[in-house]
Structures are given as C-alpha cells and as structure tokens.
Amino acid sequence: MQVSVESMGKLARRMQVQVPAERVTVEIAARLKKISRTARLNGFRPGKAPLTVIRQQFGPAIHREVIGELLQSSFQEAVAQNQLNPAGNPSIEPQSVDEGQDLKYTATFEVFPEVAMQPIEELQVERTIAEVTESDIDAMIERLRKQQPVFAAVTRAAALGDRVNVNFEGSINGVPFAGGKGENLAIVLGEGRMLPQLEQGLVGALSGEHREVAVDFPNDYRATELAGKNASFSVDVLSVEQASVPELDEEFCKVFGVSEGGVPKLREDVASNMRRELEQNLRNRNKSAVMEQLYQSNPIEVPNSLLESQIRDLQVEAMRRAGTKDVSQAPAREPLVEPARRRVALGLLVNDIIRREKIVMDPLRAEARLDEMVGAYGDGAGMKRAYQQNVNAMRQVEGLALEDQVVDWVLAHAKVHDSVSSFKQLMNFEA
Numbered sequence: 525m526q527v528s529v530e531s532m533g534k535l536a537r538r539m540q541v542q543v544p545a546e547r548v549t550v551e552i553a554a555r556l557k558k559i560s561r562t563a564r565l566n567g568f569r570p571g572k573a574p575l576t577v578i579r580q581q582f583g584p585a586i587h588r589e590v591i592g593e594l595l596q597s598s599f600q601e602a603v604a605q606n607q608l609n610p611a612g613n614p615s616i617e618p619q620s621v622d623e624g625q626d627l628k629y630t631a632t633f634e635v636f637p638e639v640a641m642q643p644i645e646e647l648q649v650e651r652t653i654a655e656v657t658e659s660d661i662d663a664m665i666e667r668l669r670k671q672q673p674v675f676a677a678v679t680r681a682a683a684l685g686d687r688v689n690v691n692f693e694g695s696i697n698g699v700p701f702a703g704g705k706g707e708n709l710a711i712v713l714g715e716g717r718m719l720p721q722l723e724q725g726l727v728g729a730l731s732g733e734h735r736e737v738a739v740d741f742p743n744d745y746r747a748t749e750l751a752g753k754n755a756s757f758s759v760d761v762l763s764v765e766q767a768s769v770p771e772l773d774e775e776f777c778k779v780f781g782v783s784e785g786g787v788p789k790l791r792e793d794v795a796s797n798m799r800r801e802l803e804q805n806l807r808n809r810n811k812s813a814v815m816e817q818l819y820q821s822n823p824i825e826v827p828n829s830l831l832e833s834q835i836r837d838l839q840v841e842a843m844r845r846a847g848t849k850d851v852s853q854a855p856a857r858e859p860l861v862e863p864a865r866r867r868v869a870l871g872l873l874v875n876d877i878i879r880r881e882k883i884v885m886d887p888l889r890a891e892a893r894l895d896e897m898v899g900a901y902g903d904g905a906g907m908k909r910a911y912q913q914n915v916n917a918m919r920q921v922e923g924l925a926l927e928d929q930v931v932d933w934v935l936a937h938a939k940v941h942d943s944v945s946s947f948k949q950l951m952n953f954e955a
Contacts, residue, residue, distance in 0.1 A: 527602045534825050535634045537608065543598050543627035548590060552623070555586045591621050599631055609636045612829030634827040639876040642821050647938040649817050652809050652945050656798045660947040664794050669772065672779055675765035681728045682764045684714035688726050689762040694739070694755045701750065708762065722757060729761045798947060804896070805950050811931045818873050818934070819866060826868045834864035874930050883929055890918075890925040897921065 526542040560578045561571045568577070595616055603610055614633035621627060675687050682688050688711050694704030713723050725737030737757045745751040770776050777783075777790045785792075839854040846853065877883065898907040911917045 525598060525601065525605075527605060529606050529608070532632070535611070535637060535827050537633055537635055539599075539602060539606075539608075539614075539631045539633075541598055541602050541627075541629055541631065543594055545624055545626045548594065548627055549624070551590045551594070552583075552586055555590060556582065559586070587623055591618075591627065594627055595629060598627070602631075610634070611636045611827035612833070634829050636827065637825045637872065639822070639824060639872060641873065641876060644877075644934055644937045645939070647817050647821060647934065649810075649813055649935065649938045649940050650943050651813065651935060651940050652806060652950070653942050654802060654806065654945045654947055654950055656795060656802055656947050660798065661791055661795050663948070664798060665772065665791065666769075668780070668794070669769040669776070672770055672776070673767040674770045675767055677731070677763050678766045679731065680764070681730055682713060682726055682761070684727065685712070685767055687712045687765040687767065688729060689765070690726070690759050691762065692757050692759040694757045696750075696753055696755050701755070703747065704755070704757075712767075725757075726759065726761070729759075729764065731761055731763050733761045735759045735761065800896075800899075801951065802947055807928065807931075809950070810935070811927070814931045814934050814938075815870055817938075819870055822869075822873055824869050824872060826865050826872075830868045831861070831864055834868050835860050838864055838867075874927060877930050877933065878926065881933060883926070883933060885922050885926045886929060889928060890922045893925045893928070894918075894921050 525544065525547075526540075528540045530538045530540075532538055556575060556578050559582055560573060560575055563573055563578055563582070564570050565573045565577060565581060573581075595618070599614060599616065611634045614631040617630045617632075619628040619630060621629075678686075690709055690711060691707045692705070692709065693700055695701065711718055711723065711726065713727055716723075719739050719741075721739045722737055725735060725739075729735055737759055739755045739757055741747075741750045741753050741755060743752045772787055774786050777786055780790060780793070782790045782793060835857055838860045839857070842855045843849065843851075843853060894908060894911055895904075898904045898911065901907045911921065
C-alpha cells in the first residue's frame with residue numbers, strides 16, 4: 525500500500541492512498557467463495573452454483589461492499605503507518621474504484637495537536653478554603669425558624685409580613701370573570717404571591733372590614749383574556765394574623781424529620797448538610813480555578829471538527845434546558861464559539877495529564893460522585909440503580925470523577941495559594 529501525506533496547515537492533512545488491485549481482487553474472491561457455499565439460485569442445489577454464476581449474480585454488490593470496507597480499514601492502516609492521530613472522521617474522495625484497478629482515494633482530515641504543556645510546578649493556583657462554624661449553624665437554624673412562621677390573630681391593622689384571610693371576588697366593568705373568586709384565602713402581605721396592587725390594597729385593613737381594591741392586570745399576564753384590563757376586587761377581611769418565629773423545641777425539630785434527639789440532632793443534621801454543600805461549592809470553585817490556569821497557561825490549537833461538534837453539543841444542551849426540540853429555537857452559533865473552544869482545549873489538556881501521569885479512574889470516587897448526584901432525589905436508591913443500568917450515564921459520572929482526580933493532582937503539584945473565605949460568602953447566604 526502506497527501512502528503520501530501533505531500538510532495543509534497546523535492540523536489539516538491531505539493523504540493519498542493507493543491499495544494494490546491484487547488485495548481488492550483477493551478480498552472479492554474470498555467473499556464470493558464464501559457466498560457460494562450457501563447461495564440458493566434457481567436451477568442449482570444449495571452451495572453447488574458455479575463461481576461464474578455467483579460472480580454474475582453477486583459480484584457488483586460484493587465489489588461495492590469490499591471497496592467500502594477497504595476505504596475504512598486502509599485509512600486506519602495508513603494513519604497508523606504514518607503515526608498520525610486523526611481528530612474526527614476523514615472526508616474520503618475515491619479516485620479509482622473499478623475492479624481490476626488499484627483502489628485510489630484522497631482523505632482529508634485534522635490531527636490532534638501536540639500538547640506542549642508548561643510544567644505544572646510553575647502553575648499558580650488560588651485555592652479557596654472555608655469551614656462551617658458554630659455561628660454559621662446558628663444562622664442557618666434561625667433561617668429555618670423564619671421559614672416556618674407561626675401566625676396568631678391580632679386586632680390591629682394589617683401590615684407587611686402579616687397574613688390576612690379573605691373572601692374575594694373580582695369583576696371587570698361589573699361582570700365577574702372566571703378564576704376571580706376565592707374563599708378563606710390566606711395572603712401574606714409583601715410575599716408577592718398575589719398581584720401587587722391587591723396585596724398593597726389590604727395593608728391597613730382590619731379584621732371584619734370590607735374593601736374595594738382596584739387592580740390593573742399587566743399586559744403580559746398569563747391569563748391572556750385578562751391581560752391589560754382593569755378590574756375591581758370586592759374583599760371581605762376575615763382575620764389579620766401576625767407572624768412570629770416558632771420555639772426551637774422538639775415540635776419544631778419534627779418539622780425537619782428529627783423525631784428523636786431534639787435540637788442537638790437537628791443541629792447535627794443541619795451542620796452535615798451545610799458541610800456537604802460547602803464541600804461541593806469549594807470543589808467546583810477550585811476546579812474552575814485550576815481549569816482557568818491550565819487554559820490560560822497552555823495555548824493550544826483546536827481541531828475545527830472538534831470545535832464544531834462541541835458547538836452543536838452546547839446548542840443541544842441549551843435546547844434541552846429550554847425544553848424544546850425545535851432546531852429553529854437553537855441559540856446562535858457565534859456566542860458559543862469561545863465556550864466551545866475552551867471546552868475542547870481543556871479536554872485535550874486534561875487528557876494529556878491523564879496520559880502522562882497514568883491517572884486511572886478510582887471506582888470509589890465515581891461511587892461517591894454518584895451518591896452525591898442522586899442524594900437530592902427522594903428515591904435516591906432508585907435513581908442510583910437507574911444510573912448504574914445506563915452505560916452512557918455512568919460514563920459521564922466516571923468522567924467527572926476522573927476530572928476531580930486530575931484537579932487533585934494539579935493542586936498537589938502546582939504553586940497553590942490559599943484564600944480563606946466563609947460559608948456565608950460562598951453560599952450567598954443572605955440571598
């Protein structure tokens with residue numbers, strides 16, 4: 525087999541391949557002989573038809589089949605012979621495929637770039653560190669108390685934060701409209717679950733009071749038949765209730781699934797959840813810091829075929845998040861070029877570290893990653909089984925675990941500067 529390779533740029537290659545006619549002929553003859561053993565043709569017993577008849581009947585189809593397979597297998601032999609590492613599938617243009625002649629074709633493709641990574645020991649990485657303190661746990665417990673308010677009736681006028689229980693009916697031009705009526709409905713003023721004008725119209729109301737509240741439906745209101753229209757709500761205030769935080773006792777603990785152990789057990793559970801969330805945040809944050817330094821310190825040429833494939837993947841991801849399969853709803857290509865280039869480049873750099881340092885995926889890390897991913901679901905065990913039975917899903921989990929191992933390796937060898945933060949800052953606690 526004759527092969528010649530021409531460079532068409534940093535990564536593009538054009539390869540001329542010539543496969544001897546004898547190889548094609550021998551392969552076709554072998555296929556025809558194999559078929560002749562079982563072929564059923566009119567006028568002949570099974571397996572007794574002459575090769576000339578077999579060739580006449582099956583020759584053209586076998587020829588096409590052999591040529592197609594030789595195009596693929598000879599390409600693989602040619603790139604191996606020339607120590608090339610193609611990135612993506614080649615574009616193959618046959619030039620001579622007639623029987624009895626050498627098979628000739630041109631293959632154009634890109635190769636993976638050579639990675640000349642800067643020494644990891646010179647990489648400067650800022651690692652964020654933090655811990656959950658007792659005051660963080662106190663603040664979280666207080667936040668949980670505020671999320672479970674206790675309401676008690678008051679005789680004063682309603683203020684923001686109070687809960688008012690009402691009967692109401694809305695009308696437009698004196699005519700009631702569908703969905704505009706409610707009985708014994710609890711509204712927490714200022715919570716924003718009702719139309720702002722309706723909530724504001726109840727501020728200052730007293731228990732037993734009747735009020736008429738004017739409301740302008742916004743132009744983009746979800747019920748299009750009401751959008752942009754002016755309505756009047758006739759409201760009877762049944763009661764006004766003031767909110768207070770509940771006592772931190774065993775009854776409060778039961779709300780969060782703590783039936784035994786009381787407040788100490790609740791604090792223990794809350795602290796455990798906080799530490800798990802903080803650990804995930806730190807891992808993601810420090811992984812981003814490592815990847816950013818790898819990317820900035822190691823400029824690398826990206827194969828166009830991989831870049832285009834990654835752009836398509838990003839478009840598919842965006843469509844999935846938007847809940848659509850309509851290709852016309854896919855995001856524009858241009859804003860995705862740089863994120864895609866970054867993903868491909870980092871993939872090449874990470875794979876180079878894995879290869880050079882012989883990093884092998886740790887099954888225990890993958891298991892821990894999977895447990896973390898399914899932990900947020902009610903049926904974690906069922907979700908875990910579903911993942912384990914899905915080869916592609918498990919491949920993604922194992923890929924994440926392997927990336928974590930690479931990040932740990934980089935942090936163990938780079939020049940790391942620790943930046944101390946807090947749970948409150950990292951978790952955006954106030955928000």
